[in-house]
Structure formats: C-alpha cells, structure tokens
Amino acid sequence: MGSTISHVILRKRVVQSDWKLTLPESENNGRKHVVNELWPKRERPIVDPEWAPEPSSGFTPVLVTGDGGTEIATFTEGAGQDRHKHLVSMETYTVLAGTLKIFIDDQGPLDLTAGDEVVILPGTVHEIVRELADGEESREPDQGLLVRVHASQCHGDTDKYVQLEPSGEWLRWSELSKADRARAYKKQPNPKS
Numbered sequence: 001m002g003s004t005i006s007h008v009i010l011r012k013r014v015v016q017s018d019w020k021l022t023l024p025e026s027e028n029n030g031r032k033h034v035v036n037e038l039w040p041k042r043e044r045p046i047v048d049p050e051w052a053p054e055p056s057s058g059f060t061p062v063l064v065t066g067d068g069g070t071e072i073a074t075f076t077e078g079a080g081q082d083r084h085k086h087l088v089s090m091e092t093y094t095v096l097a098g099t100l101k102i103f104i105d106d107q108g109p110l111d112l113t114a115g116d117e118v119v120i121l122p123g124t125v126h127e128i129v130r131e132l133a134d135g136e137e138s139r140e141p142d143q144g145l146l147v148r149v150h151a152s153q154c155h156g157d158t159d160k161y162v163q164l165e166p167s168g169e170w171l172r173w174s175e176l177s178k179a180d181r182a183r184a185y186k187k188q189p190n191p192k193s
Helices: 014-015 178-182
Strands: 031-035 044-047 060-064 069-075 090-097 099-104 106-115 116-122 124-129 147-155
Touching: 014 147, 090 099, 090 106, 099 116, 106 116
Parallel strands: 031 060, 044 060
Antiparallel strands: 031 069, 069 147, 090 116, 090 147, 099 106, 099 124
C-alpha cells in the first residue's frame, strides 16, 4: 500500500480550518484523507500521522488503503454529490457540525444534525442536498456544515452507479464520459444553478 505509518489522526479543528482550501466548485467532493487509490496530480502518501493539508504544495496528504479498502473524506456544504448507489461499499456519514440534508432511496430530504450518523448499506440510493448560503465567503470556519464519511470495502469509481434519467438504467461512473457524468440525474437540483 505504500504507507510507512500505522495510523492517521483527523482532528476536527484542523479540517475545519481547511474549509477554504477545498477543490474548485466543479471538482469539490470534499477533502479526502484516506483513499483506496492515489490521484497522482492531487495527492501524495501521508508521512505524518497528524493529518494536515499542504496548502503551499497544492497536494493533499492521504493514507492509501488499496482497492476494497477504506476511504474517509470530510466535506462542507460546498461539496457536491450526485444521486448514486454502491453495490459493494457501505458508507457512514457522521455530522460534525451543522445540518446535513440527505435523500435516502429518494425519501426526504432527511435532516441530520451535529452528532447524528447515518449508515448507507450497499444498494441504497442516496444524495446529499447541496446548500450554499448567501455570503458563504465570509463564513467562519466553525459555522456551517462539516460531515465526515467513511466508506468500507471502497472500490472508488468502479462501484459508483448513477442514472441519467429518473427511472433509467444504472450506469457505472467509471465508464461514463465527463459530459454524461455532468448530466447524472439529481433528485434535488443544485440550488446555485
């Protein structure tokens, strides 16, 4: 797996102070900390167990677990997510701050607040409702949404399935063109678009 450390510590205050350093809006799926596969252009293997972003280098330090391993990411209300499902992976969303709005099997959105957690079993359709508040740029790091998601048995894009229309065929994300990915069906449209 390429790692020389035995663990990684993800401190809430460190991730919260990093909220401005997340990816551009079009690529923002939150900040990943533990991954199944290294993205060479954006990530480098972590060498210090105390996780911290590397703003000057542009790289994110990550712990690589390999295909079928664990993936952990933290995101704010600025992160986007498609309506999708996994056939193998199980995801656990833990709300660290704010209110998470989530559709589960197209029911909801359900509101989960700080301290709440939801476990999404394989085959369950889910979608995070993206909400960017007016004046987001002036938001303090300790306000707004902060969620951590753990995916076990993670196979990345090869185990993510979306539809291009509400009752259409489920398609594997890794096999879609960038244009098709952009038009994946969302139950809840992006409030900013």
